[in-house]
Amino acid sequence: MKMKKGLLMTALITGTVMSSAVAFAEELQEYSLDQMVVTATRTEKKDLDIPAVVEVYSEEQIEKSSAANAYDVLQNTLGVNTQSQGFNGTGMSTMTSKVMIRGVEKGTLVLVNGVPMNQDGKYNLEDIPTESIEKIEVVKGGGSVLYGSEATGGVINIITKKAMTNTVKVAAGNFGKQRYNVSVGADKFNIVAGYEKRGKADNMSGYVGKPTSKTTVYDYGKGDRKSVLWNWRMLDGLTFTHSYSNNKHEYWQKKALSGERTQNNYYEDTDNMFLLQYDKDGLKANVSYGTQEK
Known part of the structure; x- marks a missing residue:
């Protein structure tokens, strides 16, 4: 009878420990959420729900790339051609650096927080430091319906941070x-x-x-x-x-x-x-x- 009580008590203790361990493991479990994209539809949606080719550079990816500015980040993007007029990827006088999606020179719209930057054909991406960038969304393909004739090749939206670190x-x-x-x-x-x-x-x-x-x-x-x-x-x-x-x-x-x-x-x-x-x-x-x- 004593042995049965001992076995019963051991089983209760073991069951309690196992339940606590399972609960603790559930608390530590990580969940991967779908990436949210705003540029392709102008409203925030999951990347899987968007009928467009979208490439997103997250803050972590930008940090690991050791890029100095937005121009450096976009240099390694597939389907995007970059061209600098000055030394080390810089603009020079009225000749600014260029970013072309799928070879369309005058059909690539550059946005900063959704605001067009190159309506006059001029933009200086090398002046946007990576320390201020939260993410960059690159939409490849025509975006004229949402953004006008400047977006026949695609859209690049540079989203800056709301809060910066020291x-x-x-x-x-x-x-x-x-x-x-x-x-x-x-x-x-x-x-x-x-x-x-x-x-x-x-x-x-x-x-x-x-x-x-x-x-x-x-x-x-x-x-x-x-x-x-x-x-x-x-x-x-x-x-x-x-x-x-x-x-x-x-x-x-x-x-x-x-x-x-x-x-x-x-x-x-x-x-x-x-x-x-x-x-x-x-x-x-x-x-x-x-x-x-x-």
Whole structure:
């Protein structure tokens, strides 16, 4: 009889432990939710429910890529061609970097938080730091019904973070390139500031045959970029965002044989973008204003 009681007690204890273990395991179980996409239909939907080819770069993927800006992220996207006019993927004066989906040069619409950035054919994706990006959605194929004739090839929507983390980043590369970024996040105010020194590159252009005393080549003499992007959540659903960037480039023309410098070309451009955005209870509205000085 004592043995039966002991067995019964052991069984009760074992059953209790097993029940607790199962309950604990259920608490720790991870669930994978379908990715939500907004660009393809202008409303938030699961990616499996969207009748379009959509590629999404999450915040984690962007962080692991070590990309410096939105242009760097999009360089490795299948079906997307990128072209830079300046050194190291930069724009230069009125010639900005280009992003083309499926080869359609004037049919790729670039959005930032749903607001068109290239209605005038100009946009500087290298001025959007990855520290401020939550995700990038790339819709391949015609989007004219939703976004107009600018989207015949596709749409790229860069969605920025509502809140940033406190980080400091330092990077260096060849040609003497250096990059510094600082981001600070608070309850209603976020800011990311960056400085990039682009370094120097010799003999960027070539020549056919043997050089003569008149043959010239180009060097990238020096260049830098300063940028600030900040947002302020003024009210519930109402956010003000301002981005500023200043780019400088200096190209040198020299004789191929003697190395004598014959000409300097200097470019500088400053861009400002102001955005007031309301998004609450299904109601969305945007007011934006931008300036460019070349």
